Amino acid sequence: MSAVPADAVFRALADPTRRRVLERLGRGPATVSDLAKPFEMALPSFLQHLRMLETAGLVSSTKVGRVRIYRLVPERLKLAEDWHARQRRLWETRLDQLDDLLKTLKESES
Amino acid sequence: MSAVPADAVFRALADPTRRRVLERLGRGPATVSDLAKPFEMALPSFLQHLRMLETAGLVSSTKVGRVRIYRLVPERLKLAEDWHARQRRLWETRLDQLDDLLKTLKESES
DNA sequence: GGAATAGTTAGTCATTGACCTAACTATTCC
DNA sequence: GGAATAGTTAGGTCAATGACTAACTATTCC
Numbered sequence: 149m150s151a152v153p154a155d156a157v158f159r160a161l162a163d164p165t166r167r168r169v170l171e172r173l174g175r176g177p178a179t180v181s182d183l184a185k186p187f188e189m190a191l192p193s194f195l196q197h198l199r200m201l202e203t204a205g206l207v208s209s210t211k212v213g214r215v216r217i218y219r220l221v222p223e224r225l226k227l228a229e230d231w232h233a234r235q236r237r238l239w240e241t242r243l244d245q246l247d248d249l250l251k252t253l254k255e256s257e258s
Numbered sequence: 259m260s261a262v263p264a265d266a267v268f269r270a271l272a273d274p275t276r277r278r279v280l281e282r283l284g285r286g287p288a289t290v291s292d293l294a295k296p297f298e299m300a301l302p303s304f305l306q307h308l309r310m311l312e313t314a315g316l317v318s319s320t321k322v323g324r325v326r327i328y329r330l331v332p333e334r335l336k337l338a339e340d341w342h343a344r345q346r347r348l349w350e351t352r353l354d355q356l357d358d359l360l361k362t363l364k365e366s367e368s
Numbered sequence: 369g370g371a372a373t374a375g376t377t378a379g380t381c382a383t384t385g386a387c388c389t390a391a392c393t394a395t396t397c398c
Numbered sequence: 399g400g401a402a403t404a405g406t407t408a409g410g411t412c413a414a415t416g417a418c419t420a421a422c423t424a425t426t427c428c
Contacts, residue, residue, distance in 0.1 A: 155274055158268075159272040161271075162265075162269045162271070167341065174345055174349045191405075192389085200385090211405090214395040222349050228338075228342065229342045239284045239330065289374085299418095300417075302419085305376075324423095324425040324426070325373095325374065326374080
């Protein structure tokens with residue numbers, strides 16, 4: 149299977165730590181140590197999560213002096229949201245079809 | 259980290275094969291071999307994906323004779339959708355706050 | 369009852385993910 | 399310039415994932 153860009157996004161979302169980081173970044177940019185503070189994890193482990201988020205394109209970072217600042221890239225989250233939207237549309241279409249079927253059956257009863 | 263139920267859902271979504279299965283099931287229930295047909299994969303490998311989807315609660319199955327039928331459990335997908343919605347709300351709140359800030363700055367200029 | 373069909377179980381293997389410690393580099397601040 | 403701070407790299411462990419083949423069970427159909 150060819151690895152579409154969406155894959156990296158979904159895989160990035162699959163970890164609770166990373167989702168919490170995204171939630172935090174939803175409230176505005178933050179430095180590595182800011183982001184790391186709420187987690188018990190050793191820094192290098194945490195950095196791996198940040199790297200994964202960044203390669204998925206969900207966050208971006210810039211280094212200012214010895215500090216690195218991360219910010220959300222919300223457009224990227226849309227990839228996943230869009231999938232859900234498509235999926236829901238599909239599902240709802242199907243319910244409509246069932247509806248139609250039931251209606252037809254009811255009508256042919258009389 | 260305690261494994262919340264949402265975790266299993268997100269992890270299940272992290273694989274393209276499984277997402278395609280969900281898309282297929284969005285168009286209605288199907289048997290194991292129906293579902294497996296579009297994939298090059300050996301059956302046992304494919305079954306593992308189905309099992310993962312089922313333990314995540316995203317699909318359910320019943321066996322009828324020697325055939326097993328899978329169907330979508332759309333309520334479960336909502337867990338992930340809700341996360342996105344919450345995330346978007348957060349993000350938009352933040353944009354509003356930035357807006358307010360900019361407005362305030364502009365006003366104090368005059 | 370025997371062959372074909374549908375799914376299942378068992379066992380192997382390589383890769384990736386999630387964590388760790390130890391040691392290092394680069395910047396800032398006194 | 400030396401100490402403190404912020405992040406980075408290297409290297410290692412362990413469990414889970416994604417795939418395979420081979421062999422098995424349960425059902426249906428002739």
